[in-house]
Amino acid sequence: MRPGRDPVRLALLAFLWLVVAFMLAPIVFTLVFAFSDASYLIFPPPGYSLRWFAKLFEQRALFAAAINSLVVATAATLASLVVGTAAALGLVRYRFFGRELLRTLFLAPLIVPRIAFGVAMLIYAVVLRRFGGLDSLFLAHLMVTLPFAISILTAALVSADRSLEEAAADLGAPPLVTFWKVTLPQIRTGLAVSGFFAFIVSWDQVETSLFLVKTDNMTLPVAMFYYLQRQQDPVIAALSALLIGVAAVGAVIAVLTVNPRDLQRVLSAGGR
Amino acid sequence: MAQAAIPQIVARRGGWRAALRRYAHVPLLTPAVGLTVAVFWVCMAVLVVMSVYPFLAAGTPRLTLAAWQRLLGDPYYWGVVGTTLRLAFVVTALALALGYPAAYAISKIQRPGWALAAYVVLFAPILVSVVVRTYGWLLLLSNTGVVNYLLRAAGLVREPIPLIFNETGIIIAMVHILLPFMVFPILSVVGQVGGDLKEAAMDLGANRWVTFRRVTLPLTAPGVISGCQIVFTLTISAFVTPFLMGGGRVQILSGLIYRDMEAVNLGFASVVALVLLALAVVILAASNVLARRAYRRAEVERA
Amino acid sequence: MDVDVELREVSKHFGAIVAVDRVSLAIRRGEFFSLLGPSGCGKTTTLRMIGGLEFPTAGEILLRGAVVTDLPAYRRATNMVFQHLALFPHLTVFENIAFGLRLRREPPSVIARKVDGVLQLVDLPGYGGREIHQLSGGQKQRVAIARALVNEPAVLLLDEPLGSLDLKLRLAMQTELKALQHRVGTTFIYVTHDQGEALTMSDRIAVMNLGRVEQVATSQEIYARPRTRFVAGFIGEANFLDGRVAHAGPDGVLVAVNGLRVRAEAAPAPAGAAVTVSVRPEHVKLGVAADGAANRWTGRIEEVTFMGAVVRARVALDGGPRLVAELHNDAAAGLAPGAAVAVGWAAGHTVVLAG
Numbered sequence: 001m002r003p004g005r006d007p008v009r010l011a012l013l014a015f016l017w018l019v020v021a022f023m024l025a026p027i028v029f030t031l032v033f034a035f036s037d038a039s040y041l042i043f044p045p046p047g048y049s050l051r052w053f054a055k056l057f058e059q060r061a062l063f064a065a066a067i068n069s070l071v072v073a074t075a076a077t078l079a080s081l082v083v084g085t086a087a088a089l090g091l092v093r094y095r096f097f098g099r100e101l102l103r104t105l106f107l108a109p110l111i112v113p114r115i116a117f118g119v120a121m122l123i124y125a126v127v128l129r130r131f132g133g134l135d136s137l138f139l140a141h142l143m144v145t146l147p148f149a150i151s152i153l154t155a156a157l158v159s160a161d162r163s164l165e166e167a168a169a170d171l172g173a174p175p176l177v178t179f180w181k182v183t184l185p186q187i188r189t190g191l192a193v194s195g196f197f198a199f200i201v202s203w204d205q206v207e208t209s210l211f212l213v214k215t216d217n218m219t220l221p222v223a224m225f226y227y228l229q230r231q232q233d234p235v236i237a238a239l240s241a242l243l244i245g246v247a248a249v250g251a252v253i254a255v256l257t258v259n260p261r262d263l264q265r266v267l268s269a270g271g272r
Numbered sequence: 273m274a275q276a277a278i279p280q281i282v283a284r285r286g287g288w289r290a291a292l293r294r295y296a297h298v299p300l301l302t303p304a305v306g307l308t309v310a311v312f313w314v315c316m317a318v319l320v321v322m323s324v325y326p327f328l329a330a331g332t333p334r335l336t337l338a339a340w341q342r343l344l345g346d347p348y349y350w351g352v353v354g355t356t357l358r359l360a361f362v363v364t365a366l367a368l369a370l371g372y373p374a375a376y377a378i379s380k381i382q383r384p385g386w387a388l389a390a391y392v393v394l395f396a397p398i399l400v401s402v403v404v405r406t407y408g409w410l411l412l413l414s415n416t417g418v419v420n421y422l423l424r425a426a427g428l429v430r431e432p433i434p435l436i437f438n439e440t441g442i443i444i445a446m447v448h449i450l451l452p453f454m455v456f457p458i459l460s461v462v463g464q465v466g467g468d469l470k471e472a473a474m475d476l477g478a479n480r481w482v483t484f485r486r487v488t489l490p491l492t493a494p495g496v497i498s499g500c501q502i503v504f505t506l507t508i509s510a511f512v513t514p515f516l517m518g519g520g521r522v523q524i525l526s527g528l529i530y531r532d533m534e535a536v537n538l539g540f541a542s543v544v545a546l547v548l549l550a551l552a553v554v555i556l557a558a559s560n561v562l563a564r565r566a567y568r569r570a571e572v573e574r575a
Numbered sequence: 576m577d578v579d580v581e582l583r584e585v586s587k588h589f590g591a592i593v594a595v596d597r598v599s600l601a602i603r604r605g606e607f608f609s610l611l612g613p614s615g616c617g618k619t620t621t622l623r624m625i626g627g628l629e630f631p632t633a634g635e636i637l638l639r640g641a642v643v644t645d646l647p648a649y650r651r652a653t654n655m656v657f658q659h660l661a662l663f664p665h666l667t668v669f670e671n672i673a674f675g676l677r678l679r680r681e682p683p684s685v686i687a688r689k690v691d692g693v694l695q696l697v698d699l700p701g702y703g704g705r706e707i708h709q710l711s712g713g714q715k716q717r718v719a720i721a722r723a724l725v726n727e728p729a730v731l732l733l734d735e736p737l738g739s740l741d742l743k744l745r746l747a748m749q750t751e752l753k754a755l756q757h758r759v760g761t762t763f764i765y766v767t768h769d770q771g772e773a774l775t776m777s778d779r780i781a782v783m784n785l786g787r788v789e790q791v792a793t794s795q796e797i798y799a800r801p802r803t804r805f806v807a808g809f810i811g812e813a814n815f816l817d818g819r820v821a822h823a824g825p826d827g828v829l830v831a832v833n834g835l836r837v838r839a840e841a842a843p844a845p846a847g848a849a850v851t852v853s854v855r856p857e858h859v860k861l862g863v864a865a866d867g868a869a870n871r872w873t874g875r876i877e878e879v880t881f882m883g884a885v886v887r888a889r890v891a892l893d894g895g896p897r898l899v900a901e902l903h904n905d906a907a908a909g910l911a912p913g914a915a916v917a918v919g920w921a922a923g924h925t926v927v928l929a930g
């Protein structure tokens with residue numbers, strides 16, 4: 001039977017495109033509503049306009065929240081990469097007592113429900129009198145992004161060629177130089193993937209942030225969450241449209257720079 | 273040479289360089305250990321302490337099991353646990369029902385361009401905030417939203433059917449949000465099921481369904497199990513989507529935590545958080561046992 | 576004579592595994608020195624300890640008289656050609672070779688000159704701009720050697736560098752490598768499990784087994800006068816006969832093997848000691864060729880195998896033991912299974928091994 005005519009195959013592919021439509025539907029219609037003329041939720045929109053974008057730009061609080069999110073996500077990403085790379089090196093390149101225990105210690109935060117961790121973080125922040133600051137937010141996000149960076153970078157280092165590092169040392173490179181000139185170029189993809197996901201996870205973090213932010217000092221997803229609880233005008237649709245645009249650019253960058261196989265590995269490992 | 277002259281091997285002391293080498297991993301691991309212990313593990317300890325010794329509450333704190341007793345003794349809370357688990361089961365089952373054929377179909381696409389497109393569409397929504405995607409579903413499923421409009425326009429219903437502020441809405445949106453985490457683990461194993469094995473099975477006279485059941489399914493079981501693990505644990509701990517889609521009318525554990533945090537009832541929130549954590553750990557441990565068995569079977573088949 | 580590398584009772588344990596067991600060696604300046612032995616005998620580990628990539632559990636290592644036992648690789652004047660080459664895939668040929676020079680902060684003009692010079696030396700002029708993946712196996716090999724040699728190390732360490740090449744290229748590279756060593760005059764320590772390779776290229780060979788050095792000698796000596804049964808069996812082929820020294824004196828040695836008395840020139844043990852007699856198949860003569868040999872018996876041919884230039888015959892001596900003889904095929908005319916034949920060899924070809 002020619003594969004093209006195979007009915008089972010055709011049915012499968014048709015099903016796949018339905019799933020694709022399902023995945024795209026909320027995103028596409030969010031874009032439609034962003035340009036709606038109505039101040040309430042109605043489909044089809046009575047007319048189209050840009051007024052919700054105009055209103056969006058008047059929202060100082062959302063803008064400040066976006067800046068906060070950007071700062072925290074950038075800091076959490078950089079810290080995960082630096083601390084994660086060092087830890088992964090320690091786990092992969094050395095043999096010592098308690099190595100497996102350490103690995104468990106590092107990866108355990110992945111299992112803990114985010115909202116449970118959020119509760120714990122709030123109590124801790126209150127005890128330390130750091131409630132409401134970006135620093136406690138940063139630490140909370142770091143606990144979520146670090147395990148992930150460690151697991152991706154560990155895999156990257158395991159598949160990096162150890163003998164290249166030995167060759168560099170043999171040619172006279174001290175450990176730091178070896179790391180910079182030989183190890184780093186080999187784990188570039190791992191760094192890109194873990195950095196990318198660390199940023200996304202921190203940027204989109206609601207549950208761990210929810211209790212840690214003060215109402216006048218929020219992160220963007222938390223601010224959007226509260227906005228949605230108060231009113232449902234298309235300002236959020238306009239903001240969503242902008243974020244979808246940014247995500248689309250991110251997706252293009254990801255597809256162009258990251259090997260799909262690596263991406264797949266991360267997602268299958270529950271990178272979330 | 274006399275035998276007696278052979279010296280016993282005694283490890284050299286080796287000096288400071290050897291000592292340095294022996295502890296080279298310490299500076300590398302210290303930042304991660306320090307942070308994880310000082311933030312995460314202390315947090316967990318604080319949570320446990322708070323659940324039996326609510327030290328931030330008004331009045332003099334004292335050791336009490338009151339919060340635990342309140343949760344475990346009230347059938348309402350057992351109902352909430354039940355709802356949480358039921359939703360997770362349904363979401364996982366639906367995600368599997370959509371995700372498995374989808375992953376299988378992607379592996380069957382012959383043109384790499386189309387395969388990549390399908391891939392990107394399934395992956396890209398992860399880049400869009402959960403809040404945004406949930407909002408998208410509110411727009412689609414509300415009484416004046418897209419789906420009800422289409423149903424009415426097609427003459428299928430007269431009155432809008434309620435799709436949000438109930439479990440239906442939660443389930444639909446959760447399946448959408450977690451579907452990538454089902455598809456990708458499966459995709460990473462279907463790709464490995466070689467045509468050889470299938471052809472061998474077909475050669476041996478197995479028909480398609482038998483081939484699928486006897487060859488493909490056992491070989492992809494590890495992917496299915498890890499996809500289900502991820503989706504299940506993420507569903508029981510999800511907050512934003514169930515909260516917004518449920519509109520306060522469906523209570524699950526995460527919503528309970530939120531309610532008690534708003535009411536500054538930290539002791540009870542801690543207890544609920546610990547129950548949620550325990551559920552996640554128990555489910556993961558149980559499914560790991562299953563997963564290990566499936567892996568072993570897959571190894572045997574592949575060999 | 577100057578000693579470049581010295582190992583004093585060096586051992587390396589990996590947990591319960593003893594990879595290298597009390598090895599002592601003195602390697603001379605300008606020497607082509609081989610570590611030869613079966614896979615897993617500890618050659619690589621020994622080489623890596625000399626290069627500073629592994630550190631001894633016990634013992635000392637000296638480089639040009641200085642103790643370097645605990646010095647890391649980047650502080651030693653050794654360079655290594657790795658078994659799988661370990662060329663940096665993200666750098667060009669030029670940058671690979673310049674890697675060590677850049678670390679020593681040589682000025683760019685010097686680096687360019689040295690890299691060009693060494694590319695010339697390994698017969699790859701003008702290849703500097705190539706990417707590593709554009710090179711053939713033999714070319715990669717040369718780049719790896721150039722990358723090490725350009726640093727003018729006191730000692731060049733080579734770990735089975737020709738292992739991944741096909742036979743023809745390997746033979747060509749053997750000659751080339753030996754010529755190269757002759758030209759630059761650097762001490763080479765060469766690890767291989769291929770006895771032919773070691774015999775062709777080396778000034779001296781250390782034969783290793785189970786982490787120990789069994790014998791250190793020139794190629795000729797290792798072949799002609801193996802000191803242990805392992806060495807005799809590993810290098811070339813040998814017939815082994817177990818016996819006991821019956822007489823040892825300035826006039827020669829007699830070893831009793833079953834009913835036979837085997838003549839030899841020297842023995843490592845006094846009369847009465849249990850020994851093993853070894854004789855190479857190509858030294859065993861058959862028929863008229865055996866006339867007048869110090870050791871001469873009669874036997875019966877059991878099997879004849881034609882192998883091209885040579886013929887191998889298995890002979891059962893009348894006293895019981897079996898021997899393999901290897902003859903030129905023109906000397907093999909008339910040999911047939913079942914035929915009675917004279918068997919013999921010179922006393923000088925008998926090697927008596929202790930134990």
Ligand SMILES: Nc1ncnc2c1ncn2[C@@H]1O[C@H](COP(=O)(O)OP(=O)(O)O)[C@@H](O)[C@H]1O
Nearest residue numbers: 589592593594613614615616617618619620621
């Ligand atoms: N890093 C290591 N860890 C544990 N065992 C090792 C290690 N390196 C080598 N060995 C063991 O030491 C012995 C000698 O190995 P090696 O020096 O590589 O032998 P060769 O190069 O002669 O084949 C082998 O039994 C090998 O398995």
Ligand SMILES: [Mg+2]
Nearest residue numbers: 615618619620
């Ligand atoms: Mg080796």
